Amino acid sequence: MNVRRLIPTATIAGAVTLGMVALSACSSSDAATKSGGKLAVTASFYPMQFLAEEIGGDHVSVTTLTKPGVEPHDLELKPRQTAQLGEADVILYLKGIQPAVDKAIAQSGVRNTVDATTLTTMEKHGTETGHTHDHGDDHAEDEAHGDEEASTDGNDPHIWLDPVKYAEVAKGVGAALEKADPDHAAAYKKNTAALVTTLDGLNTDFEQGLADTSTKTFITTHAAFGYLAERYGLEQEAIAGIDPEAEPSPARVKELETIAKRDKVGTVFFETLASDKTAKTLAGDSGLKTDVLDPLEGITDKSKGADYVEVMRSNLTALQKALGAK
Missing domain, CATH: 3.40.50.1980 (Nitrogenase molybdenum iron protein domain)
Known part of the structure; x- marks a missing residue:
């Protein structure tokens, strides 16, 4: 059926x-x-x-x-x-x-x-989530490309x-x-309730941990954090689109350098399952640090935690450090 x-x-x-x-x-x-x-x-x-x-x-x-x-x-x-x-x-x-x-x-x-x-x-997200700034036609093309790769209906998965x-x-x-x-x-119902309680606690930790920061903007290789950015009042600026292997245009790289200076961004994030080449190149050219922000698409020996909750808490710590949480 x-x-x-x-x-x-x-x-x-x-x-x-x-x-x-x-x-x-x-x-x-x-x-x-x-x-x-x-x-x-x-x-x-x-x-x-x-x-x-x-x-x-x-x-x-x-x-x-x-x-x-x-x-x-x-x-x-x-x-x-x-x-x-x-x-x-x-x-x-x-x-x-x-x-x-x-x-x-x-x-x-x-x-x-x-x-x-x-x-x-x-929801639909492109390379950028949270900003209302006018970035011009080149960025619009990049964002459209990011949406195009999200899924067949354009939604961010x-x-x-x-x-x-x-x-x-x-x-x-x-x-x-x-x-x-x-x-x-009965067992499934009980386990679901316990997991939801854990996730509620994680949400609270993110809300409190990111409530007061020096900047709200973070740069990441892969446009995976649109939902997280919207939830906690942050502004994601991704080098590539939803596809982690997509190459950014020269205009997008130049724009990110401008955004980093304007919004006092000190860190470019990369991830464990995709190449970090572009992130490290951008960071090197802009004098920025690099760190891992894990999109949690898989757990490996390189993951900063043994499961979803542990890695998400590591992500929170990384964001707090990069954004200057007070």
Whole structure:
């Protein structure tokens, strides 16, 4: 039975409702018959894997399509992975960030699929988020390019970097697991509540930690932090667009040098899964420092933390240092 989107999502309540109906109405009573009696959950990449593991606990067996160290945007599935998709009880993914995964899921025949973009309100972001300055035609071209690479509908997919939106998604995923495996619904509900509490605390830490800073502008390689910037009153200026491997135009590089001087930016951020060449070149030419701001698309040995929460706290520390938090 094909999954159909029944209602639009605009609020948390709506997100949870949609998360429940995103599953087929004909969920079977023997959903958890694979993986030693556990619910077999396939996650497209780390942010979905983290939710599945935290909410599913001991009652799920989680596999991920994107292995540690692989850049999710560029993932190409092997035939074996595509075949294994059809064996999942539930698939958790985020439509728009991995085209190959979206296509494979559509062809998998799995009735219990949960698209995280239906569980919260999506927004369009380009290379810049938060500014209202007039940057001219060259920047407009760069921003349009960034939006173009966001997803097929132009939305920025990086919702997990906003703890509030991620909590909305967590509620929808929890409802989905309850629907797929009603025998363990109470456990999923309890785990979801605990995770949402943790994310609420993380949100509070960001709010308080970034409330008073010397500057609100940060420069990053990859335009992944638009939602985070909007949530906490910051201004993201990305070297490239949504695609971490995109090359900026000379005009964009020159503009960033101007912005850095004007807004007293002292740090250019790069990330662990993409090349840091452009960020270090810009920093060197402008006399700026470099540091890591992790978009949390995967956890590796280079990550500054063992899981989502730890890395987000490392991101907070890095932002506080770069922005001159008081």
